[in-house]
Amino acid sequence: MDLRVLAGDPADENLGAQVTVSVGSESLDGDAVPFVRVTKEEVRRILVGHARTDGERLDVAIRAVWSENGGWHREHWRGGDVSELLRHPAHAIPGDGTRSEVIAKAVAEGSRNTVAELRGLRYEMERQVADLLAQRRNTALRLVMAQLVELSIAFSRARDQARDTLREVRNPGVVRHCEAMDAELGEEVTRLQSLLSSVSTFAVAQEGEAQQRFNMLAAAAAAGLGLPALILSLYGADAYLPFTWDKAWRALAPIAGALTLAAVIILRRMPGSTTVKHYLAALGLITGLIGVLLVAGFLAP
Template sequence: MPPSLANENPAEQARPGRRADGSGHRGKIADMRILAGDPAEQDLGVDVTLSEGLLRGPAVPFLRLTKGRKILVGEARTDGTNVEVVIRAAWSDENGWRQSTWTAQDLDGTLAEPAHRVEERERGLTIAKALAEGSRNTVADLRGLRYEMERQVADLLAQRKNTALRLVMAQLVELSMAVSRARDLAQEAIREGRFTTVTMRHCEAMNAELGDEVTRLQALLSSVSTFAVAQEGEAQQRFNTLAAAAAAGLGLPALILSLYGADDYLPFTADKAWRALTPIAGALTIAAAIILTRVPGRTTAKHYLIAAGLIIGLLSILLVAGLLAPR
């Protein structure tokens, strides 16, 4: 794998022509075989020189999802002998999709597919067509990433996972940016219009498919935003319900004890304790059952266990206080 390729990461833009080996000139980077498939087949592919900063002329869009789960968006040029790849932006799946830097190692294997038989007399046209075809094929990989995000949203709606909503929305925005950036490069290639008919068809198909992905990602983001608003309202309703539960938990025992006249029961004995606490336990159980049926969302066994624990804890506090009350 070559040590460097044309790089437009922000850190490199201030130092044009800088290569990974520290040199400042541009030119040949490495000789390699591309379009031979993975694993490589001997009768497929072509030997080219990977170069940096030498080629001019029309570029085909370069879009790849690497083995390390990075989206690379850029352009590729060829004259049949040399191939140059310029990465405009990269996104990584490390800790959620976000824009990131890239290295030459991320490109390992990205020029092997699609496998092509390259005739010597049409090397340049075949290589350009194959690079454009590889970019178009990668749209299917991006579609798979959208399916993954839709699964995350579905799990979030069904409360199967406790994924942070803000993180899901941020990833949707990042993926939308990556797809939009790739579509811009496809449209730019179409506007140049200096390719063969087959190459142009790949660019046009890539543009159309990426446009569909952008629309679907934005629709998904809109749906998640609507869900976020609903979730905020649900959280407020849940808070109000819990506040009512706290008020009932504190107010009902006080009301019942004031009705009894606590002096007649204090300090507690075995006989007085159960007669004093049984009505309180019953009132708290009824209040908890009503509140649990009103809590937004699905009520699980965990909620009932928490409610039972709170009731037992409150009754334990009243029991201990009654036993320790002065005579």
Template sequence: MDLRVLAGDPVDPALGAQLTVTVGSENLGGEAVPFVRVTKGEVRTILVGQARTDGDRIDVAIRAMWSENGGWHREHWRGGDVSELLKHPAHLIPDGQQKGVISKAIAEGSRNTVSELRGLRYEMERQVADLLAQRRNTALRLVMAQLIELSIALSRARDQARDTLREVRTPGVVRHCEAMDVELGEEITRLQSLLSSVSTFAVAQEGETQQRFNTLAAAAAAGLGLPALILSLYGADDYLPFTWDTAWRALAPIAGVLVLAAGVILPRLPGRATAMNFLKAFGLIAGLIGVLLIAGLLAP
């Protein structure tokens, strides 16, 4: 595929060079430089690989890919067009310096991509903050899985920079790869710290869930147990089978105790009590009273 690379978008005829671009997945070795990019669009992807300039050709090898579809996860690279990813950064390429300048420019583009990867880390931090504040209901397991996947992606990108430092001595390339190594190391540390925090939160959330269940069970026991005790002491034969006149006298105390229990317990549950929590509780009470009413009407 013939392509004018590093000429910007829209293309500036004074910049870049017309080259043949080949794309594969095999390790290039030699004087390959890191090729790390984040694609745009509705579903973003992270591409981690290498690029090598050889005369009038650029060989690109995509070693790993992560897709945002359904949460960040590793996918198999099935080939594709990388022309959009080779338009930037735009560079003037003097005659006779094509190989060195192009290699340096591709490494610079990979270093620039670190800021986009940092932006992905910010997005994950926002998801965690929304979870803690109960502003969204994203599954905690999915968030943890994405943090691990992003950490792996950044580690693979860092490996490409380190491999280049061992093989290439071009000053401009070395400078960009050293910066990638440091910056990606910082991002990986922050992702792992965030993952540790989320793991701690998961343990706390599990304990909170158990506490919520115990509190609800205690409320249900109090709400049903007290009326049941009264009925067992004084009997319910005078009310059964229900008529519309006797039903409210039998069920009103039960409903009253259940509503009182819900009003006392819900504000004390772990987490923030919302209007929806109260609606669900009163809906459950209404359903329970409805079942008792039907049972009383059908009693022999």
């Protein structure tokens, strides 16, 4: 299809060039430059590939795509219109023999500019991790780690495109942008991997905390089952059965008190912050257990 590329949005008739654009997924031979873009659609996508031009034609090869839908993940390239991604950076394109070199430089410049958007995605992941650590959101830790790995792969693939261009292209403008991409994306990959390492450490600590919580809950369950049995064995249940209302409160009040004391001690020593919901849940369990004993006492022969 014929498009006016690199003319800005809205298009400036004094900028850009009218070229024939083809988009595919097959690798391009020859002097190709990096083509890295982040779409502005409702579901953002990271496109990583390369492009080649002879001044009249611009071929784009999309080699890998990552979608934000459901958390960043790799998906197959299904084709699509990339005209929106070729409007910037707005650039004056000469009509002489340097036309192809200037278009190639502008496309590479657009890829370098995209690094800032990729950095923004890394900031978003850091915010997710911060919210997770502060318990401001309930995002699954496994999903966050998977997204960090996927973004690290995407950034590394984009960096590879810049490195491949440095080995093959001699256009000074293209080389300058690719060197900057190589350096900046290398730093982004390092920071993502450092963030992933930190999250992994947190995951280990979280597993230890979960195990400790389980042990505490097991202790609570043991207390809930053992204390009533111990107290009833000391009383001698036959003296209270079957229950009357007078016998019931005298038999169950010490049990309720012992269970409440055990629950409070366990909740205060449980790792992490203890909320009102935890106390309400404990109260509900104690009430339920006392209710079961009460009903059983009234139904005893």
